[in-house]
Amino acid sequence: MTSTSASALVQELDNAPDVLTWLNDTLTPQDNHVPLAALESLLADLLTATDLSAVTTSTALEHTIDEVSRSAPRLTYDLHFMRDGAISLHTALSTVTARIPAGSGTSTALDRLQTLDTAKRRMEAVRDVLREAESWSSLEAEVTALLAERAYDKAAERLSEASRSMPVFAGTPEYEPRRALMVSLQNQLEAALSSALVGAINSGDTALCRNFYGIFSNIQRESEFRNYYFGSRRAGLVASWQNEILEDTELSVPAAPRQSFSAYWATFCASFLAVLNAERTSIPAIFPDPQITLSTFITSTLSILQPSCPQRLATLFNTTGSSALKDIIAIYKTTEEFAASADKIMEKIQFSVAPTDSTLDGPLPPKHTRRRSMRMSMSWRSNSATNFSRPQQSTINDVLDWDQTLFQAFLDFQVEYGTLERRLLSDELSFASTLTPNKNSSPDRARLLRERAVDVFSAAEESLVRCMSFTYGYAAPGLMSALDSSLASFVDSWTQSLTVNFSAPSGAPAESEDDLADLDYSPQDWSNIQLVLHLLASTRAVLERLGTFEGKLRAVLVQIATAFRLAQHEGGVYTPGATKGAGSLLAQSPLNSAALHTLLSSAESHPPVPLLTTTRASIASLARALQSSLQHTLLAPLYAHLSSYASLALWAAPGDPRSMRTAGDLHVPVFSLSPSDIVQRVAEGLLNLPRLFEVYADDDALGFSLNTLPNVDEAYLGGLSEYIHAQSPELGHNRRTSLVLPPKPVVLSPEAVAAAWLSSLGHSILSHLTSSVLPKIGTLSVAGAAQLSSDLGYLSNIVRALNVEYEELDRWKEYVGMNDEEGGRVIGEKLPGDQVLLLIAKMRGWTS
Known part of the structure; x- marks a missing residue:
């Protein structure tokens, strides 16, 4: 039964007229046929509830009686105390009222009290000034006497007391003389x-140094004491720095052997760490703020070095050139190791205890030293216990900027990393661009390109390591620009070299295949064909190596982006492995730019986008140049045949071959003209090209970068790709080709690749015919036009066999086949916009 039920039960008892009535009402069931057992159970519950209510009421009543019993005796005392207070207040008020003169009010009395209080305060101020004046009148004599007695502690305390009274004289003529006297005595x-x-x-007498520090503190010259202390402790380091002549930071070369800056810096940092380890026990015994003091010691030592560290780092580029970047990175890594060791010393120094603090049985130090010792002891006890204040320690670490000063020397080089890396890569990759075609056979050129590519991408991977080591990825945009321009320059140099020196003899000419001996190719042509195929294969290998390197580059960028994202969630900055100061400098530098975050976002995009776009464009240009060279070699015999085509005499031959000839009285019909010998030879050359590609069907180099083929029909390539994808994947000797750079590999059969090349060759020869050969024909007679129409029709049928459709050739054929009447009508409709019609009109004499 709960307390709520008990309260309800008591309430029901109170409301009932008597107990018997309540019992009858409670026990009378609503149903007259209630079993006796149920009625007995209900009665038992009521008895239990009644007992609990009685007990609860009895307990509450007892508590109330106890409270009243304890309060009743004190109530009499409280009333008596209140009565006495009231009587005392009444007496005091009567006394004050009696002292107030008649007719004066409360306001007058308060004004008089205020006047008296003001007079009292001013008299006390005058008294203090008089005491200070009396003290200052004897200050010089007292301090001089104490100095003569070597009572330096008492002299410092006397000066400290006088210094505290200086504000009293502020704004008076006596201030400057007293300040000058104070400075003189302190000096x-x-x-x-x-x-x-x-x-x-x-x-190394730390106890005496500690005593001296207290004296200097009393005269507000702690900074001078620190200068004395720091100057003595860093004397060896400064002397070593100034006297060391390094081989890569000095322009003059002395006779004595020297070491590099990188090697000396490692030695210097080791010596510096040895000094800091020694100070780990000395500084806490002297200074009350050991961490800040040690931080100041580091920063002051670095700032006093001459020539400064940034100056010596900058001099490296004047003596060693672009390779100085490697030295600077090595120096930076040494600095990181030094910073990590110094940071551990900084952590340990907070737990160091001055020797006087742990010796409680010895004589007490001077008064000011004792106070400071007690503060340090309390600090030590706080650090030893679990009550160490983390927010306070974090605040102390925030003001320790020694590591920022340490790494500040490298910040300018980190910001300019992209430019420095580009110069270094340019110098390192200059060897890879050299080509001596007269001393290398055709296969050697292709092999040399592969070997140089290995060296180039190895250098690129090293630059990636350098960027992460020196800037932790913050300079990724600069690295990307340096890599893209350097790799593109390497590929462009090979493109230029191969374009200029391609026709030079390169070893023994290659022999033609037996079944191709009837083709109009010289041994040099066969050699050039082999060379271009090998170079195309090497170019494809360069592109594949570029794709592999881009994968590594993208993985690093994704790793950096992930670290940035995690750091932002934690409210920090991305500085894995770096000290807080080095990371803060990078995060606050121009390197932490929108370009960096845009690059990181693009690296995580899906599908992945190309990173080194300029390099890919250069590879496409190299492939295009090689394909043009191969195409020029393949079409060279046809170009030779067409060289004299425009100057044939038959173009100006008189007569009309399409008219009926007369033999006596018999009219002989004239059938269609046969193609000229030159066009027949050109057609035979075109029809022989498929045989050539059957021989080289197994050479995968032909399928590389089909989209860069000269005069390639993009619509044809697109349709070819769709057709190949629609076919069964089992298409004989499948090969990989790149239709677009950056490529997504498309599997094409040798037949499809040959078809693409034949289409490109057909378009190229027709382009040469319609743009360079036909326009040179001076005059077309009726017979010449008929012959040209026959040639063009025959050639059009041949190229269609190669799946080549060339609109301009059809226009030449159409216009050449017109008679004078048709030509005159078409001229009125289409001139002056149709250049082909304009040329033919001049040849036929339709226009002046």
Whole structure:
């Protein structure tokens, strides 16, 4: 039964007129046929509830009685105390009222009290000034006497007391003379202590140094004490830095052997760490802020070095050129190791205890030192316990900027990393662009391109490592630009070299195949064909290697992007492996730009986009140049046949071959003209081209970068690709080809590749015919036009056999086949926009 049920039960008892009535009402069932067992159970429940209510009421009543019993005796005391207070207040008010003169009110009394209070405060101020004046009148004599007695502690305390009174004289004529006197006395005290202080510092007497620090603190010259201390501790480091002559930072070369800056910096950092380890126990014994003091020691030592570290780093580029970037990165890694070790020392120094703090049985130090010692002891106890304040420690670490000063020397080089890396790659890859075609056979040129590509991409991978080591990926946009331009320059140099020197003899001419001996190719032509095929295969290998390198590059960029994203969720910056200062400098530098985040976003895009687009375009240009050279070799015999075509005499032959000839009284019909000998030879050459591609069907180089073929029909290539994809994948000797750069490999059969080449060759020869040969025909007679129409019709049928449709050839054929009447009508309709019609009109004499 809950307390709520008990309360309800008590309420029902209160509302009932008597207990018997309540019992009858409660026990009387709504149904007269209720079993006796159920009625007995209900009665038992009521008895239990009644007992609980009685107990609860009894307990509450007892508590109330106890409270009243305890409060009743004190109530009399409280009333008596209140009565006495009221009587005292009444007496005091009567006394104050009696003292107030008649006719004066409360306001007058308060004004008088305010006047008295103001007078009191001003009199006290005058008293203080008089005391200070009396003290200042004897200050110089007292301090001089104390200095003569070598009571430096008392002299410092006397000066400290006088210094605290200086604000009293602010704004008065006496301020400047007293300030000058104070500075003079402080200088005398410092001069008296300087030699002893230097001796104590050099001897390592931390107790005496600690005493001297208290004296300097009392005269507000802690900075001068630190200068004495730091100057003594860093003397060896500064002397070593200034006296060391390095081989790569000095323009003059002395006779004495020297070492590089990178090697010396490692030695210097090791010496610096040795000094810091020694100071890990000395500084806490002297200074109350050991971490800040050690940080100041590091920064002041670095700032006082002459020539400065940035100056020596910049000099590296004047002496060693672009390769100085490697030295700077090596120096940077050494600096990171130094910073990591120094950071551990900085963590340990907070737990260091001054020797005087742990010796409680010895004599007490001077008064000011004792106070400082107690503060340090309390700090130590706090650090030893679990009550160490993390927010306070974080604040201390925030003001320790020693690592930022350490890495500040490298920031300018990190910001300019892209330019420096481009120069380094340019110098390193210059060897890869050299080509001596007269000393290398055809296969050697292709093999040399593959070998140089291996070296080039190895250098590119090294640059990727350098970027991550030196900038942790922040300079990724600059790296991308340097890589893209350098790799593209390498490919362009080969394109230029091969274009200029392609026709040069290269070893023994290659022999033709037995079944191709009847083709009009010289041994040099066969050699050039072999060379281009090998070079195309090498170019494809370069593109594949570029794809592999881009995969590594993209993986690194994705890793950087992921680290950035995780760091942003944690409220920090992306600095894996770097100290806080080095990471903060990079995060706050121009390297943390929108270009970086755009690049990282593009690296994570799906499908992946090309990264080194300029290099891919250069590879496409190289493939185009090689294909043009191969095409020129294949079409050279046909070009030779067409060289004299425009100057044939038959173009101006008189007569009309299409008219009926007369033999006596018999009219003889004239059938269609046969093609000229030149066109027949050209047609035979075109029909022989499929035989040539059957011989080279197994050479995968032909299927590389079909989209860069000269005069290629893009619509034909697109249809060819769709057709191949629609066919069964089992198409004989399948090969990979690149229709677009950046490529998505498309599997084409040798027949499809040959068809693409034949289409390109057909378009090229027809382009040469219609743009360079036919326009040179000076005059076309009726007979000449008929012959030209026959030639063009025959040639059109031949190229259609090669799946070549050439609209301009059809236009030449159409216009040449017109008679004068048709030509005159068409001229009125289509001139002056149709250039082909304009040329033919001049040849036929339709226009002046």
